Amino acid sequence: DENKFLVVWFLLILIFYSVSSSKLMTYIVPVFLPVSLFAGSIFRNYEEDLTEPAGKRKIFYRLIVIIQSFIVLAALFVVPILKRYADPDKGLVIMTSGYWWLYAMPVLLAAVLMIFLPDWIARKYRSGWFLTIYLLCCLLLASMIFLLNDFLSPYRSTFVARDAIARHVPPGQLLYQYKVNYYGIDFYNKIRTPIVEDFGELRDGVLKMPVEERKKYFLSVNDF
Structure with missing residues (x-):
């Protein structure tokens, strides 16, 4: 019946969202339709029973x-x-x-x-x-x-680290990001930070960079 259908709908989406490594909000949004129907049914029944003991x-x-x-x-x-x-x-x-x-x-x-x-x-x-x-x-x-x-x-956001970086990293010195890549550091502190093996979506672009620039700003763990 319709209740079983809605329960299966809810569980399938919830399980898929829980197992998937990607947690985009759009994946979980369809789960709210059966939830809202169940909630609306509860509210309707409650209002109908307000006059009963x-x-x-x-x-x-x-x-x-x-x-x-x-x-x-x-x-x-x-x-x-x-x-x-x-x-x-x-x-x-x-x-x-x-x-x-x-x-x-x-x-x-x-x-x-x-x-x-x-x-x-x-x-x-x-x-x-x-x-x-x-x-x-x-x-x-x-x-x-x-x-x-x-x-x-x-x-x-790395905004909370902006002042600490400005205070403790001498001007002209490189600040390395080891196996992380926080874009906000470059933005808030107006510096360019070398990345050590967390290239992610930048990998294709990194391979097309000049060799000297790549060796300076995109390093492997061994090079670092």
């Missing part, structure tokens, strides 16, 4: 929303706790900015309101539960963009 199904629907809110709240507090108490020498370095709680306020508000506001609206007006959930989810997802940007940007 509380039962196991209603408790289950409420638990889904409450658990989601507590997971979001826990994540908001875990990040600054790890930043303060985690040992960087063990490999965990949190580099969020000083604006974390400012960015977190809309997410915190949406997560807290989601616990009680939809049920309160439904009891008071006998409708509007889904609309309230929908608007709060929009607020939650939209405000998470700023949080994710604050959390992920330092790991995806």
Whole structure:
């Protein structure tokens, strides 16, 4: 039946995305169609049951929303706790900015309101539960963009290393990138960095460069 079809759809895409070495966002996007259909069915059934006495199904629907809110709240507090108490020498370095709680306020508000506001609206007006959930989810997802940007940007950009490189690398000296290739170093520090065996998509172009330039800026491990 249609439920089995949607479950197979969801699992096939999820497994393919998990196994594939390439993690492009477009690979996982189709999984949201069956998820949205299941979620819409849950919301519709819940709104139809608003006038009925509380039962196991209603408790289950409420638990889904409450658990989601507590997971979001826990994540908001875990990040600054790890930043303060985690040992960087063990490999965990949190580099969020000083604006974390400012960015977190809309997410915190949406997560807290989601616990009680939809049920309160439904009891008071006998409708509007889904609309309230929908608007709060929009607020939650939209405000998470700023949080994710604050959390992920330092790991995806070499901007955080710009000042340290300028301070510790003498002018005119070469800074080698050993088996990595961060394009941002060249961009932010206005220097050209030799690469040691992480040519990637540059490999074809490297082979066409003059020999002397290639030996200076694109080295093998042995040459280095």
